[in-house]
Amino acid sequence: xxxxxxxxxxxxxxxxxxxxxxxxxxxxxxxxxxxxxxxxxxxxxxxxxxxxxxxxxxxxxxxxxxxxxxxxxxxxxxxxxxxxxxxxxxxxxxxxxxxxxxxxxxxxxxxxxxxxxxxxxxxxxxxxxxxxxxxxxxxxxxxxxxxxxxxxxxxxxxxx
Amino acid sequence: xxxxxxxxxxxxxxxxxxxxxxxxxxxxxxxxxxxxxxxxxxxxxxxxxxxxxxxxxxxxxxxxxxxxxxxxxxxxxxxxxxxxxxxxxxxxxxxxxxxxxxxxxxxxxxxxxxxxxxxxxxxxxxxxxxxxxxxxxxxxxxxxxxxxxxxxxxxxxxxxxxxxxxxxxxxxxxxxxxxxxxxxxxxxxxx
Numbered sequence: 001x002x003x004x005x006x007x008x009x010x011x012x013x014x015x016x017x018x019x020x021x022x023x024x025x026x027x028x029x030x031x032x033x034x035x036x037x038x039x040x041x042x043x044x045x046x047x048x049x050x051x052x053x054x055x056x057x058x059x060x061x062x063x064x065x066x067x068x069x070x071x072x073x074x075x076x077x078x079x080x081x082x083x084x085x086x087x088x089x090x091x092x093x094x095x096x097x098x099x100x101x102x103x104x105x106x107x108x109x110x111x112x113x114x115x116x117x118x119x120x121x122x123x124x125x126x127x128x129x130x131x132x133x134x135x136x137x138x139x140x141x142x143x144x145x146x147x148x149x150x151x152x153x154x155x156x157x158x159x160x
Numbered sequence: 161x162x163x164x165x166x167x168x169x170x171x172x173x174x175x176x177x178x179x180x181x182x183x184x185x186x187x188x189x190x191x192x193x194x195x196x197x198x199x200x201x202x203x204x205x206x207x208x209x210x211x212x213x214x215x216x217x218x219x220x221x222x223x224x225x226x227x228x229x230x231x232x233x234x235x236x237x238x239x240x241x242x243x244x245x246x247x248x249x250x251x252x253x254x255x256x257x258x259x260x261x262x263x264x265x266x267x268x269x270x271x272x273x274x275x276x277x278x279x280x281x282x283x284x285x286x287x288x289x290x291x292x293x294x295x296x297x298x299x300x301x302x303x304x305x306x307x308x309x310x311x312x313x314x315x316x317x318x319x320x321x322x323x324x325x326x327x328x329x330x331x332x333x334x335x336x337x338x339x340x341x342x343x344x345x346x347x348x349x350x351x
Contacts, residue, residue, distance in 0.1 A: 014180060021187045028194030047324040051331035052205035117206070125261060126323050127316030127343040134342070137211040145206040148324055 041066045041075050047122035049148035056145065059115040060108070061099050063092070063141075067120040071128030085135045092116075092139035119147040207327065209340075241309040241339070242300050243269045244293070245276055246326055248318035258282050261319040266293050266326075270300055286322075290329045297333035310335040316343030 044066050066075040073088070096114060103112045116136045120129045133144055245267040254260045266289055267276040279296050280289035301308055310330045314323050323340075330338050 014184070018180070018184065018187070021184075021191055025187060025190050025194065028191070028198060032194060032197065046204065047321040049205070049207065049324045049328050051328045052207050055206055056208055120320050122319065122321035122324070123261075124320050125316060126314045126318045126320060129320055129323075130316070130340070130343055133211065142211050144209050144211055146209070147204055147206055150203055150205045 041119060043074065044068065044119050044121050045123070046119060046147055046149040048151070050150060052148045052150060056115065056143075058113065059143065060103060060112045061114045062117050063095055063099075063114065064117050064119065065132060065136075067118065067124050067128060067132060069121040069123035071124045073132070085131050085138075088132065088135040089139045092136055092141065096140060113143060114141060115143040115145055116141050117145045117147055207324075241311050242297065242335070243276075243311045243313055243341070244297075244326060244330065245269065246312065246314040246318055246322065248315040248322075249282070250315075250317060261317050261322075263289060263318070263322045263325075268293070268296055268300065286325065290325060293326070294329050294333050297330060297335065301334050307336045308334070309337040309339060311339045311341050313341035314343065 064075070065073060068074045099114055100112050116133070118129065118132060120132075129146075136144060246263065247265040247267075249258045249260055249262050249264045251260060253264070258264065263280075263282075263286060265281045266279045268279055269276040277296075280292045284292065297310070312323065312326055312330065314326070327338055
């Protein structure tokens with residue numbers, strides 16, 4: 001792609017542009033995280049907490065629950081009629097069973113560490129958050145994580 | 161790269177070059193896809209906890225002290241742990257400056273037999289109230305280690321952002337284990 005000396009044509013040098021584009025593509029390919037819509041529901045405005053920790057990667061599986069500002073479960077769970085804690089409990093028990101069955105089929109023996117990740121809107125009431133977590137408790141889940149937002153550059157808590 | 165004959169005279173005719181237009185088109189499309197699907201997930205973090213198993217409840221189904229949404233397994237001295245009681249602005253008490261579900265009063269109690277002590281109320285703004293709480297919690301912690309427990313007992317109507325602000329203050333004050341107590345009256349249902 002060099003400009004021919006004996007012609008009057010002017011070529012744009014595309015090499016730096018291509019380099020930059022390929023580098024940007026590489027950056028996005030490395031950082032991309034293909035996730036379900038539940039995991040990053042933009043309609044949920046998370047509360048701010050500087051003392052939170054990064055996600056626990058020791059869990060075998062996760063269940064994401066999104067609670068909107070009115071205390072309603074949104075996202076994929078909104079397609080189910082989970083208007084009472086009892087219905088939510090039954091739904092979660094079924095989810096847990098199917099996850100454990102799938103893990104056994106994959107040859108993973110023993111109890112699975114399934115973590116409930118609750119993305120509760122900052123405007124929802126504490127009682128609503130507690131009701132959902134209590135349903136999880138009754139469904140047999142042992143681990144929960146409350147998703148919050150941190151400020152860029154926040155230090156987080158010291159290691160335990 | 162101009163093709164030349166052995167004697168150095170340039171060849172006339174078709175010049176074969178790399179056609180990069182389709183590659184550029186595709187690169188731009190891929191770039192646009194990644195930009196649109198990019199989400200800065202690193203800004204989201206977690207507060208981790210354990211759920212006491214349902215068997216820990218009393219026979220009559222009543223909630224017991226261990227039945228907390230705890231960050232760590234209940235410890236022996238949990239009953240004696242510092243409790244931060246947070247009251248919310250209730251229906252009928254709201255006004256222009258204090259909306260429904262915002263912070264109304266903060267109490268602390270150092271043990272079960274001790275009277276709760278008012279730390280802040282609606283006369284303080286949020287930042288001042290949290291500073292006062294931080295100061296009082298640090299005084300109560302004294303020289304205790306970072307493994308000390310604190311229980312947060314918010315009203316059921318308190319907005320989650322205030323619960324998290326209290327949580328942050330407790331952790332920043334040096335309490336290693338934060339436990340969430342069930343709301344006093346569960347009068348709200350999932351809609």
